[in-house]
Amino acid sequence: MKKIKSFPLLLGISLFVVLIVSVLIKLEILNEYVAQILSFAGINVIIALSLNLISGFTGQLALGHAGFMAIGAYAAAISVMQFNMPIFVGILIGGVVTSLFGLIIGFPTLRLRGDYLAIVTLAFGEIIRVILVNLDKLTGGAAGLKGIPYFVSAAAIESDPAVITWVPVLNFACITLTMLLILALSHNLLTSSYGRAIISVREDEVASGSMGVGSFQYKMIAFCLSAFIAGVGGGLYAFLFNYLNPTDFNFLRSVDFLIIVVFGGMGSLTGTLVAGYLLTYLQEALRFLQDYRLVIYPVLLIIMMIFRPGGIMGSKELSIVRLVRTGSLKKALQRETAADREEQA
């Protein structure tokens, strides 16, 4: 059988899909509303991936990812609006600032074993929200932060008004490509020795210590990385909606991400990807039920927990490479690591 390289194949498929959807948006076959949902789903996937990294793979429950997202969003928006940074740099600054907060929270908390992180991050998320309301000089306070630019600069729109029609396309492309990059890097990390060390901490902290893995160090790495990714997601959110309000980042938002992770499968990257798009779509599709939406959603979760307690994917990964190679969906559902090993052998 002819060997198919996984990297070019996946890159090709991803770029192809992004391109096709972008063209559909530009031709307005997919309207602006759908484009917005697709972009928003991408952000949800990014932050759910970051949560999965710390909760699914490292086994440390975190309940404050809306707080991280908020820091990233405000840091990115403020650095672009006040300090005239390019948008790309602003998003990176959002990620770095957020990971610094991760460092500050993680340092005292992750030394302990058990669910202390959940409590501390829960409180942290709320504290951040209150601080954002009260720092009104910088953040606009409870009225929110207005006038955040699009992914294209204001100058470009001024010089050619036609640029504005590209905004939905740009939103979708920037967010989805970032999401795919984060997905790919997360997968690489988790199949490397550093990733195995992180997973071993989840599996058994005492044993991994005795095998030479410093659990505190790897919990810190995973937590700071998680904060960084959530910050980047927050930055993208700011430029997608062009308006930030502290109430967007409340505890329920954190729970939304947790639901995506649990629904997709703790410890499955592709599960998070599938669940992120599915649940974001579902939230919109159930809009006609109005308040009953909040009933349907938990019922769905309960059904899920009864019939598939591990989530859609459990801890397995969906592998497109395997799907192409064998043409069988069942084999494609094998652990991706097995496919990787085949590659190296």
Place this chain on the structure above:
Amino acid sequence: MSTVLHANKISIEFGGLKAVSDFSLNLESGELVGLIGPNGAGKTTVFNMLTGVYLPTSGDITLEGKSLLKKQPHVINHYGIARTFQNIRLFKEMTVLENVLISYHAHVGYNFVSGLLHLPSFKSREKEMRKNALELLSIFHIEGKQDELAKNMPYGEQRKLEIVRALATKPKVLLLDEPAAGMNPQETHDLMNLIRFIRDTFKLTILLIEHDMSLVMGICERILVLDYGQTIASGTPDQISKNPMVIKAYLGEEADFSA
């Protein structure tokens, strides 16, 4: 012969309970020593102190002259002590191969960025680690199962995998906590030969806790007996099996029916 691992009068108290008191140990290079005693005598607690899981309340532990006190378990492992666990502690949701690969992490040989981007150094080192891991697994006759999840292996093989995993950290001293627990006599016999074999091949010093007397008497050159946290006897297997204190600890006081 030179001293590898030395424990000088280590004690530990949990609240008011003195679990182990004044335990001393001197492991010479290449020795195979047994640590026995009734349930609750403090054997595993000794292991936990030697590997940094518990900090002794008093006393000192040195490995080749370096003090191990207040060192984190992973640092002690890097110094050269590896262990297995009485209640198997494998990484259950990981494959057999991944379980062994974790132990190579201290000698991973490529940096974080290389791991993140899967650079060539990542690929060559991963290949090498994988090859070494499979070689180790084949010594223990579990090479065909490398892609199975650890939790799906039969009990005896899980115990063996724990030993493989400990060996993969390239230790100088190997601590085995009841390696034969749950094995049938034939498996225990094979394990005995295996323990001798790895001691000679990897030039190890081994300290083992075991309840199976055929194994302890069969392979240990020296035995220490713990009871209620006190060392009540030490000597060759012959001396130990005739020691009245040991017989008393195991079988209880001789009943006096004359009264």
